[in-house]
Amino acid sequence: MATVREYFDKVLGHCLSLQNTLLAKSQRGEDIASLIAKIVLDLEGNAKYWSFYIPACSSPFEAVAGLFAVNEVQNCSFGPQSDGLVVETGFADYPERASSVDLVFTRRVLLYFEDILDQRCRDEIKSLGRERGLFVIIRDAEYAEAKSRIEKPLAFISHDSRDKDDLARPLAVELSKKMCPVWYDEYSLRVGASLRQSIESGLKETRHCIVILSPNFFSNDGWGRAEFDSVYTREIIERENVILPIWHGVTVKQVYEYSPRLADKFGLSSELGVEELARRLEREIRSGDT
Numbered sequence: 001m002a003t004v005r006e007y008f009d010k011v012l013g014h015c016l017s018l019q020n021t022l023l024a025k026s027q028r029g030e031d032i033a034s035l036i037a038k039i040v041l042d043l044e045g046n047a048k049y050w051s052f053y054i055p056a057c058s059s060p061f062e063a064v065a066g067l068f069a070v071n072e073v074q075n076c077s078f079g080p081q082s083d084g085l086v087v088e089t090g091f092a093d094y095p096e097r098a099s100s101v102d103l104v105f106t107r108r109v110l111l112y113f114e115d116i117l118d119q120r121c122r123d124e125i126k127s128l129g130r131e132r133g134l135f136v137i138i139r140d141a142e143y144a145e146a147k148s149r150i151e152k153p154l155a156f157i158s159h160d161s162r163d164k165d166d167l168a169r170p171l172a173v174e175l176s177k178k179m180c181p182v183w184y185d186e187y188s189l190r191v192g193a194s195l196r197q198s199i200e201s202g203l204k205e206t207r208h209c210i211v212i213l214s215p216n217f218f219s220n221d222g223w224g225r226a227e228f229d230s231v232y233t234r235e236i237i238e239r240e241n242v243i244l245p246i247w248h249g250v251t252v253k254q255v256y257e258y259s260p261r262l263a264d265k266f267g268l269s270s271e272l273g274v275e276e277l278a279r280r281l282e283r284e285i286r287s288g289d290t
Helices: 004-009 060-068 071-075 119-131 141-150 161-177 195-205 223-238 252-258 274-289
Strands: 016-025 031-042 047-054 088-090 097-099 104-113 135-139 155-158 208-213 243-247
Touching: 004 047, 004 104, 004 135, 004 141, 016 047, 016 060, 031 060, 047 060, 060 071, 060 119, 119 135, 135 141, 155 161, 161 208, 161 274, 208 274, 243 274
Parallel strands: 047 104, 104 135, 155 208, 208 243
Antiparallel strands: 016 031, 031 047, 088 097
16 A cells, blocks of 8 residues: 555656755744655646645644744745746747746645544644645545555456465555555455455456466466466457566476466566566556556
């Protein structure tokens, strides 16, 4: 599941952003929390607005109150005069250009909290924002959980349950951190749901299938084989590169004996480590977006 910080870091559409850190202080001048501040620049819409990440702290409301008291926040700027940075978009041989200098502050402020806020705290923060002429949107840990549940998976992880702890689960977590949601049984199956129906739905709806090829997978004559046969059939029908294999402690001979077609397909070795596997897989999975 993606975290609040990961949703904060996610690029918002095609907008650009400027990022810095701000120190929130109490009315007594005490340091409360170090916040990550981002000015989002929408050059197409001629607008800009704030996005803040607020780590876990003892008083979220006090942190926001200290933040809203900063003059730069009211001006949507990192400096008393300006940010000292000008961004322009357009073509070198075409006169129409858009500049960050012309952007209008919409007074919109997105607050990403690592904490879970109760309704009273939410109401107080929004009321404080209105007093300052700011339109506040709050996104906390509950928001991240809810958003993760509804995001459509981009890939399916087919694996033997004996490879779950050492590879399948860590890989699913790492891909989710990269905003690349995957269909993985622990995330995607609901209580009371049909196992067969859920797996077949995941296979049909996702763009790719990550297959963890291991001695355990090859010895599984149950769902592992059934999943592979379904994916293999889909790849033939769609004539697309659906299968993304990971070789996990297997040899070329073992892969060939299981499926000659797979032996001829480039795969990634699990020896690369989970982070590098996720990086390469995410790039391949999203290659169809461009």
